Amino acid sequence: MKKIFLVIALLAIVLSDFGCSICGCRNLYMGLFPIFKSKFTGIRYSYSEFHTTLLNNLQQFSHNFYKSAEIWSGINIGRKWQLLTFLPYYYNIQRDDDMGTTYKSGIGDITVLANYKIFDTRYLKNQSYKASQQIWVGGGIKLPTGSFNINVTDMNTTLADINAQIGTGSVDFFLTARHDIQIDNFGINTIANYKISTPNQQHYQYGNKLTVNSIAYYRISRKKITFVPNAGIAFENIEGNKLNGNKIILSDGLNTGSYATGGYLLTALTGIEVTMQNITIGANIQFPLAQKFAAGQTTLSMQGMVHLSFAL
Numbered sequence: 001m002k003k004i005f006l007v008i009a010l011l012a013i014v015l016s017d018f019g020c021s022i023c024g025c026r027n028l029y030m031g032l033f034p035i036f037k038s039k040f041t042g043i044r045y046s047y048s049e050f051h052t053t054l055l056n057n058l059q060q061f062s063h064n065f066y067k068s069a070e071i072w073s074g075i076n077i078g079r080k081w082q083l084l085t086f087l088p089y090y091y092n093i094q095r096d097d098d099m100g101t102t103y104k105s106g107i108g109d110i111t112v113l114a115n116y117k118i119f120d121t122r123y124l125k126n127q128s129y130k131a132s133q134q135i136w137v138g139g140g141i142k143l144p145t146g147s148f149n150i151n152v153t154d155m156n157t158t159l160a161d162i163n164a165q166i167g168t169g170s171v172d173f174f175l176t177a178r179h180d181i182q183i184d185n186f187g188i189n190t191i192a193n194y195k196i197s198t199p200n201q202q203h204y205q206y207g208n209k210l211t212v213n214s215i216a217y218y219r220i221s222r223k224k225i226t227f228v229p230n231a232g233i234a235f236e237n238i239e240g241n242k243l244n245g246n247k248i249i250l251s252d253g254l255n256t257g258s259y260a261t262g263g264y265l266l267t268a269l270t271g272i273e274v275t276m277q278n279i280t281i282g283a284n285i286q287f288p289l290a291q292k293f294a295a296g297q298t299t300l301s302m303q304g305m306v307h308l309s310f311a312l
Contacts, residue, residue, distance in 0.1 A: 032189055032215055032230060032273055034280035034309035039075035042280070042309025046070070049301040064164070065093040068108070072307075079117070082136065086111040090146070092164050106147055106166040113140030113174060133181045142172040144200065152204045152243060159241070159248065159261065162204065169200030185219040199242070207239035207262050215269070228273040234286060238262045238293075263293035265300060278311040 034040050046068050053061040070088040077083060088108035095101045115138030123131040146167020150157060173196040180189045192212045199205040215232035240262035241248040248261050271284025283306040291300055 032217065032228070032271075032282065033074070034273070034282070034307075034311065035226070035275050036074070036309075036311035037076070039073070039312045040280075040309050041071070041073035041312065042307055044068075044070045044072055044305055044307040046303070046305040048303035050298055051301060052298040054297060061096075063095040065095075067091040067093075072309075082115040082117070082138075084113040084115070084140075086113075088146075090166050092166075094164050102164070104164055104166060108146040109142045109167045109172075110145045111140060111142045111174070113176060114138050115176060115178065131181075131183045134179070136176075136178040138176050140174040140176070142168075142174070142195075144169050144171060148200060148202075152202045162241075168197070168206050169202065170198045170205065172197045172206075186216070187219075188214065188216050190214040199245075203244045205242040205245075207241050209239070210237045211235070213269075217273075224277060226275040228275070229270075230272065230284070231268075231270040233289070234265075234267045234269055236265045238264070261294055263298075264291065265293070266290040267300075267303075271305075280307075280309045280311070282307050282309075 034042065046066075048066045050064045050066075051061070052064065068088045068090045070086055072084070072086045074082060074084045087110050089106070090108050091103070091105040093101065093103055115136040117134060117136050119133065119135035121133050144167055146165070148165050148167050148169030150161055150165060152162065175194045175196070177192045178190070181187060190213070192210070194211075195209045197206045197208055211234065213232065213234045215230050217228050217230035220227040220229075238261075266289045267286040268289050269284050269286040271282060273280060273282040275281075283304070285302065285304040287302055288300045293299070
């Protein structure tokens with residue numbers, strides 16, 4: 001057990017929500033859930049790295065590193081309902097060509113989701129062939145518990161400054177759908193999530209986001225340990241940010257320029273989940289297959305996640 005926790009600690013250092021200096025603020029990553037019957041809780045560490053170079057001034061660039069530690073939990077209520085909560089803590093690093101390195105950290109926005117199971121079927125043939133399928137739909141809310149401490153009307157304010165904020169300052173809403181099908185030990189888990197953003201008190205509005213993850217997995221049981229190697233793809237489409245209802249365009253300030261925010265990202269991911277009795281350890285890493293943020297000015301290098309969860 002000591003070796004397991006040592007591995008988790010090392011992975012947290014290497015891999016430690018997804019952000020971007022031009023494209024928008026945080027995203028809610030779902031992925032594979034830990035194995036649990038009634039409820040679970042745990043902690044997830046995530047890391048993402050971006051590079052930005054302005055097209056109208058190639059001498060201006062930045063490297064952005066986003067780390068988070070997130071407490072997540074879930075509980076099944078009866079046979080049909082499921083409640084999920086996410087409480088993140090962010091640590092952002094921004095390295096600019098002219099401004100040096102800046103750091104920002106703090107508790108982010110709390111998210112609560114409620115899902116309803118509309119379909120659940122199981123099939124058994126000859127006591128050896130098993131198949132199951134589930135469909136969940138739901139929604140949720142993100143509360144502005146993270147800090148948004150910046151003046152968006154200041155002409156010296158940049159999009160990198162805004163997207164480095166710990167919170168959005170707004171109440172946002174989620175629509176979610178999850179489908180899981182398993183035949184014997186092989187399965188495919190697909191999750192679609194749409195975030196509807198609202199303006200904050202300064203009338204700044206982050207773009208709406210659509211994310212879709214589809215992950216194939218295979219369960220391998222060895223005595224009391226279950227290994228679940230997995231691989232899949234993830235797609236994200238981000239609408240442009242707005243100020244006073246008008247889309248933001250890119251330059252040194254917020255009100256001049258010619259390049260809109262937002263864009264899309266397609267990544268390949270691979271990972272593994274290991275369950276020992278009531279403990280699940282998991283990790284994955286993602287690399288971009290195709291992307292276009294703000295006319296190609298911002299690019300994702302890589303992102304990854306590791307978690308330790310307990311079924312209660």
